[in-house]
Amino acid sequence: MFNSLPNLQVSWEVISVSQRVSTTYGESPILAVVYALAAIVAIILFMSLTAMTLVYTERKVAAHFQCRLGPMRVGWHGILQSIADTLKLLLKEDIVPDQADKAMHLFAPVLCVLAALLALIAIPFSPYLAVSDMNIGVLFISAVSGLGVLGILLGGWSSNNKWSLLGAMRAGAQIISYELSATLSILVVVMFSGSMKFSEIVQSQDQGWWIWRAPVVGLVAFLIFLVASTAEINRTPFDLAEGESELTAGFHTEYSGMRFAFFFLAEYLNLFIVSSMGATLFLGGWMPLHIGNLTFFNQVMDLIPPGLWFALKVSGFIFLSMWFRWTFPRLRVDQLMKLEWKVLLPIGFINLLLAAILTLSGFYFFPGNS
Amino acid sequence: MNETLFYVLAGLSVFGALATVMTVHILRSAIYLMGVLCLSASFYVLLGAEFLAGIQILVYVGGIVVLLVFAVMLTRSDDLDEDRPTWPRKIVGAVGALSFFSVSAWLLSQSPFAEEKVLETSNVDIKSIGRALLDTGSNGYVLPFEVVSLLLLAVLIAGIVIARKEPQ
Known part of the structure; x- marks a missing residue:
């Protein structure tokens, strides 16, 4: 009765980079070290490239929503704009306010990037590409995101500026509150798939993605996750922490140059992480789209490599988030708190309870027909 | 390998714990505390209790330390640095700390640790x-x-x- 995955077919061989390094280590330690170094360099490259691509995409998407063209000058359709901006940020003077707590001021952005970097460890890009496939993958990501909150709080406090302090307080209160709803909605998927390991969660969606495979509760959990995660990464309509018209730029008002770039990097990485969490938990991760017994359709879908499926789903998620930005007006602080504590949280609890009943009774769609 | 790692982490932990109580800035003290809590999570990982390590970070770093920093931020910033303690306070503090240290050291020396037992805790x-x-x-x-x-x-x-x- 507790076994919620009676017909799990392991048709995908999952291997993570850390596993590969440890198997190579037995044969030749030097090769393993080279391999691990290459992986680290790849992650760092991936980090900066993702952030740059996302910044460019956001500017382009925003521009086209407003019937503008966006960056057009640097390179073809402004494609090199982000590189130029990055170079500019790196060359700018790094100013620390006179009365600020210097060590903390320097440490805060590093903490934010560190949190995002740690979370990237657990993201399953494809069956063959994840840095580490932990037993506690989901829990790990929720846990390390707490470091990011601390980074924001410290950045705001150590700047010794009222706007920064207010922005940081708002960000902190908002992230702590919405973390609850996000976790409750993630728990629904953990319960249905019976695991916190990302590879097992993805494989449990072999017959259908949890967003529709779990009757109704999956969709409700997905919607809660969408709202709560947008709030967790401080994006519009929940960007009170840096509401320009009230707080100049919120917690990073006093930051410049490289350290400002670090906050910026962390922000866009968090967007990527949240989107890949959503794609993995609710939309099947790297699993191709299969529809029932349409064998031909399923075979065509299998031709698309799993890494590309993951990229497509994450891109869809990210586009949705950018779409939100130009659709909804910003909430007031009291509306923000009311939404979380009086609307999302009760729905989340009831949804979790229903999901528990459904899991125990084994009632969900496509319970392994092939 | 694991033993060396343990001693390095334990040393860092002790250093962090000392820094937590010795700094005069409350907020820095909170940050050192965060370091100590993360290091204790690393001990759980060494013992094979991954889940406990995750919960440790989630509850203590994501919850308790954030709450501490939040509370500090709500207070006035010129009250944040501790006063220099007076001599009577220093003496009372030293007596309290020493007696607690000697009691716990005595208890630890009395407790029979199972040294040779191989732990079967991996992958709970x-x-x-x-x-x-x-x-x-x-x-x-x-x-x-x-x-x-x-x-x-x-x-x-x-x-x-x-x-x-x-x-x-």
Whole structure:
């Protein structure tokens, strides 16, 4: 009765980079070290490239929503704009306010990037590409995101500026509150798939993605996750922490140059992480789209490599988030708190309870027909 | 390998704990505390209790330290640095700390540690933890679990009562 995955077919061989390094280590330690170094360099490259691509995409998407063209000058359709901006940020003077707590001021952005970097460890890009496939993958990501909150709080406090302090307080209160709803909605998927390991969660969606495979509760959990995660990464309509018209730029008002770039990097990485969490938990991760017994359709879908499926789903998620930005007006602080504590949280609890009943009774769609 | 790692982490932990109580800036003290808590999570990982390590970070770093920093931020910033302690305070503090240290050192030296026992803790899966928590049998933890949740509920209600504005 507790076994919620009676017909799990392991048709995908999952291997993570850390596993590969440890198997190579037995044969030749030097090769393993080279391999691990290459992986680290790849992650760092991936980090900066993702952030740059996302910044460019956001500017382009925003521009086209407003019937503008966006960056057009640097390179073809402004494609090199982000590189130029990055170079500019790196060359700018790094100013620390006179009365600020210097060590903390320097440490805060590093903490934010560190949190995002740690979370990237657990993201399953494809069956063959994840840095580490932990037993506690989901829990790990929720846990390390707490470091990011601390980074924001410290950045705001150590700047010794009222706007920064207010922005940081708002960000902190908002992230702590919405973390609850996000976790409750993630728990629904953990319960249905019976695991916190990302590879097992993805494989449990072999017959259908949890967003529709779990009757109704999956969709409700997905919607809660969408709202709560947008709030967790401080994006519009929940960007009170840096509401320009009230707080100049919120917690990073006093930051410049490289350290400002670090906050910026962390922000866009968090967007990527949240989107890949959503794609993995609710939309099947790297699993191709299969529809029932349409064998031909399923075979065509299998031709698309799993890494590309993951990229497509994450891109869809990210586009949705950018779409939100130009659709909804910003909430007031009291509306923000009311939404979380009086609307999302009760729905989340009831949804979790229903999901528990459904899991125990084994009632969900496509319970392994092939 | 594991032993060296343990000694390095333990050394860092002691350093962090000392820094936590010796700095005069409250906020820095909170950050050192965060370091110590992360390091204790790393000990759990060394012992093979990944889940416990995750919970440690989630609850203590993501919850407690964030709450601490939040509370510090709500207070006035010129009150944040500790005063230089007076001599009587120093003496009383030293006596208290020394007696606590000697009692715990004595207890630790008396306790028989099973040195040769090989731990079988690797990969305690979440399902067995969950079942043990809700088991009513002799090995189950359902009673402590319920008592703790009652305590937390009481604390929650008390917090709301204190924070609530008096009805006019």
